[in-house]
Amino acid sequence: xxxxxxxxxxxxxxxxxxxxxxxxxxxxxxxxxxxxxxxxxxxxxxxxxxxxxxxxxxxxxxxxxxxxxxxxx
Amino acid sequence: xxxxxxxxxxxxxxxxxxxxxxxxxxxxxxxxxxxxxxxxxxxxxxxxxxxxxxxxxxxxxxxxxxxxxxxxxxxxxxxxxxxxxxxxxxxxxxxxxxxxxxxxxxxxxxxxxxxxxxxxxxxxxxxxxxxxxxxxxxxxxxxxxxxxxxxxxxxxxxxxxxxxxxxxxxxxxxxxxxxxxxxxxxxxxxxxxxxxxxxxxxxxxxxxxxxxxxxxxxxxxxxxxxxxxxxxxxxxxxxxxxxxxxxxxxxxxxxxxxxxxxxxxxxxxxxxxxxxxxxxxxxxxxxxxxxxxxxxxxxxxxxxxxxxxxxxxxxxxxxxxxxxxxxxxxxxxxxxxxxxxxxxxxxxxxxxxxxxxxxxxxxxxxxxxxxxxxxxxxxxxxxxxxxxxxxxxxxxxxxxxxxxxxxxxxxxxxxxxxxxxxxxxxxxxxxxxxxxxxxxxxxxxxxxxxxxxxxxxxxxxxxxxxxxxxxxxxxxxxxxxxxxxxxxxxxxxxxxxxxxxxxxxxxxxxxxxxxxxxxxxxxxxxxxxxxxxxxxxxxxxxxxxxxxxxxxxxxxxxxxxxxxxxxxxxxxxxxxxxxxxxxxxxxxxxxxxxxxxxxxxxxxxxxxxxxx
Numbered sequence: 001x002x003x004x005x006x007x008x009x010x011x012x013x014x015x016x017x018x019x020x021x022x023x024x025x026x027x028x029x030x031x032x033x034x035x036x037x038x039x040x041x042x043x044x045x046x047x048x049x050x051x052x053x054x055x056x057x058x059x060x061x062x063x064x065x066x067x068x069x070x071x072x073x
Numbered sequence: 074x075x076x077x078x079x080x081x082x083x084x085x086x087x088x089x090x091x092x093x094x095x096x097x098x099x100x101x102x103x104x105x106x107x108x109x110x111x112x113x114x115x116x117x118x119x120x121x122x123x124x125x126x127x128x129x130x131x132x133x134x135x136x137x138x139x140x141x142x143x144x145x146x147x148x149x150x151x152x153x154x155x156x157x158x159x160x161x162x163x164x165x166x167x168x169x170x171x172x173x174x175x176x177x178x179x180x181x182x183x184x185x186x187x188x189x190x191x192x193x194x195x196x197x198x199x200x201x202x203x204x205x206x207x208x209x210x211x212x213x214x215x216x217x218x219x220x221x222x223x224x225x226x227x228x229x230x231x232x233x234x235x236x237x238x239x240x241x242x243x244x245x246x247x248x249x250x251x252x253x254x255x256x257x258x259x260x261x262x263x264x265x266x267x268x269x270x271x272x273x274x275x276x277x278x279x280x281x282x283x284x285x286x287x288x289x290x291x292x293x294x295x296x297x298x299x300x301x302x303x304x305x306x307x308x309x310x311x312x313x314x315x316x317x318x319x320x321x322x323x324x325x326x327x328x329x330x331x332x333x334x335x336x337x338x339x340x341x342x343x344x345x346x347x348x349x350x351x352x353x354x355x356x357x358x359x360x361x362x363x364x365x366x367x368x369x370x371x372x373x374x375x376x377x378x379x380x381x382x383x384x385x386x387x388x389x390x391x392x393x394x395x396x397x398x399x400x401x402x403x404x405x406x407x408x409x410x411x412x413x414x415x416x417x418x419x420x421x422x423x424x425x426x427x428x429x430x431x432x433x434x435x436x437x438x439x440x441x442x443x444x445x446x447x448x449x450x451x452x453x454x455x456x457x458x459x460x461x462x463x464x465x466x467x468x469x470x471x472x473x474x475x476x477x478x479x480x481x482x483x484x485x486x487x488x489x490x491x492x493x494x495x496x497x498x499x500x501x502x503x504x505x506x507x508x509x510x511x512x513x514x515x516x517x518x519x520x521x522x523x524x525x526x527x528x529x530x531x532x533x534x535x536x537x538x539x540x541x542x543x544x545x546x547x548x549x550x551x552x553x554x555x556x557x558x559x560x561x562x563x564x565x566x567x568x569x570x571x572x573x574x575x576x577x578x579x580x581x582x583x584x585x586x587x588x589x590x591x592x593x594x595x596x597x598x599x600x601x602x603x604x605x606x607x608x609x610x611x612x613x614x615x616x617x618x619x620x621x622x623x624x625x626x627x628x629x630x631x632x633x634x635x636x637x638x639x640x641x642x643x644x645x646x647x648x649x650x651x652x653x654x655x656x657x658x659x660x661x662x663x664x665x666x667x668x669x670x671x672x673x674x675x676x677x678x679x680x681x682x683x684x685x
Contacts, residue, residue, distance in 0.1 A: 009172060011167070011172075012136070012167075012170075012345065012347070013170075013347065013350040013351040013354065014136060014304060014345065014347055014350045014351075017301045017304060017305075017350055020301075020587075021301075021305070031291075033290065033291045033293075035290040035291075035354075036174070036351070036354065037174070037290060037354055037355065037358040038287060038358075040287075040290070040292050042291055063130045063132070064132065066126055066127075067123075068121070
């Protein structure tokens with residue numbers, strides 16, 4: 001399952017790279033990208049644990065850049 | 074600028090003015106330090122606050138944390154103006170980065186401003202304005218002049234001119250009449266039209282293009298991943314270097330602390346790899362955006378990178394280098410004039426639906442008076458017998474001429490030859506060929522000029538025709554009479570011999586070859602889902618001349634990326650070295666951080682521009 005989320009106030013490119021590295025290390029994630037250019041995060045993960053993965057990804061992002069918000073639709 | 078950016082700008086302005094005023098005041102010692110702390114805090118309080126938060130999260134190599142250490146360290150060794158200035162310039166750099174990236178994102182978005190906002194649909198005779206994704210297949214929509222066509226469909230009523238520039242890069246408008254297809258995202262210029270929709274918005278051309286460009290961010294170029302990996306190591310290494318520099322000379326060699334701590338702080342200021350981490354993806358993003366304005370859709374930065382290195386371009390023949398439709402190449406009359414020969418042939422063939430017949434009729438151009446034509450009988454596999462102006466004519470291939478016993482001869486030209494005879498008297502022949510596209514030869518020549526080593530043409534057509542086309546266009550190598558599977562084999566053979574290979578096809582029958590090549594390029598993709606799916610790069614219109622343009626665009630992007638990498642690394646390396654030797658001061662370091670970032674971003678923005 002693959003889903004894209006909008007990110008707000010993602011201010012630094014290096015932070016985006018760090019977030020991406022951290023989210024890719026999460027269990028159940030097949031592939032994640034955090035794009036500073038499009039201000040979007042794409043997560044591809046197992047359907048069964050998808051919601052948990054998203055929660056964990058949100059935490060990863062808060063850890064790297066506390067001002068950055070994930071828009072969960 | 075966002076509100077946050079405006080606020081930062083005011084803080085920067087206020088702090089800058091304060092710094093200048095304080096620098097001119099005749100205050101010395103600790104008081105001077107306290108005074109400089111005011112603009113420092115005005116401009117940098119949020120950096121300090123993030124630094125505290127991030128260090129609590131264990132982010133030791135966070136750029137804000139390092140910047141905080143560097144500036145507080147400068148205060149500690151009584152370099153007050155430098156401390157305030159480093160923070161000031163750091164914030165200027167951050168602001169600039171935000172604005173520049175925001176702007177290029179918006180200008181790329183503007184390039185892609187092809188998404189229709191609404192559609193006027195006719196339901197029960199009433200006009201209803203709805204969102205394009207609420208229109209179903211088979212409904213009728215009304216598009217007025219000046220509006221974007223919201224969905225793919227066929228014109229039911231009205232005629233108009235449409236501009237597809239935003240989709241294909243082709244600026245010449247095209248005339249469209251009843252029964253013709255129009256593509257979503259193109260602009261209706263002259264007349265109101267009613268269109269029967271053929272797809273829902275989600276499957277429409279415009280939605281596919283937008284999705285493709287958005288998703289292109291997921292596939293990263295090798296350099297991009299290299300820079301990300303490099304950035305992960307660069308910062309820790311520089312920080313460790315700074316620590317060693319601050320500790321070893323004073324502890325082991327009895328050197329003064331202040332000197333070496335100052336040199337270590339210079340390291341911290343240049344420890345952020347931001348210039349690289351921002352400018353490389355920005356360049357690719359700009360390159361992909363700029364290409365999409367030319368009707369060249371690139372599905373990922375990795376394909377752009379590969380295209381820049383391509384040394385072999387393999388073309389499919391029919392529909393790619395040639396138009397895929399027949400046209401009259403030559404008329405060789407005997408006894409009568411060329412016009413008279415064409416007139417007879419066109420009249421005889423005027424009822425036929427065969428592509429060959431259509432090409433003859435269209436070459437004739439004028440109206441054909443059907444009252445001239447009497448009985449027409451088809452002679453299967455050979456041609457036809459037609460009565461025109463009361464005389465009997467035979468129009469067909471050599472087998473037909475033999476059957477009627479006409480004294481015909483073959484043509485020295487390659488192509489499909491249509492002979493004409495009056496009773497048994499031979500009148501001459503017409504040569505018909507699949508015509509090369511007008512810009513095909515130029516495209517091949519341009520690719521050569523760009524340094525592409527080899528151009529190859531693959532085709533299922535017969536040897537003789539293939540060779541003639543290849544010669545006309547200047548293609549280096551040609552393989553004819555291939556089955557689809559054999560095309561894959563040919564490509565694999567070339568890949569094995571080490572070629573960086575691009576395959577260009579129309580995407581209809583060549584999906585396996587497209588996927589097998591290093592870069593698969595589909596052309597004439599307007600409305601062809603198969604092509605968009607299987608190709609790595611999609612040329613929206615069917616002009617081979619877009620291909621050299623795509624190569625140029627990709628090479629320029631790669632050049633800018635490399636310039637930025639070399640420039641940023643060289644400046645940082647020089648500053649690290651000079652800093653360690655005590656030659657460079659804090660001001661150098663600020664340039665090494667913010668200056669390099671700004672120059673790299675400005676350079677990256679060039680990717681958006683047009684190439685000549």
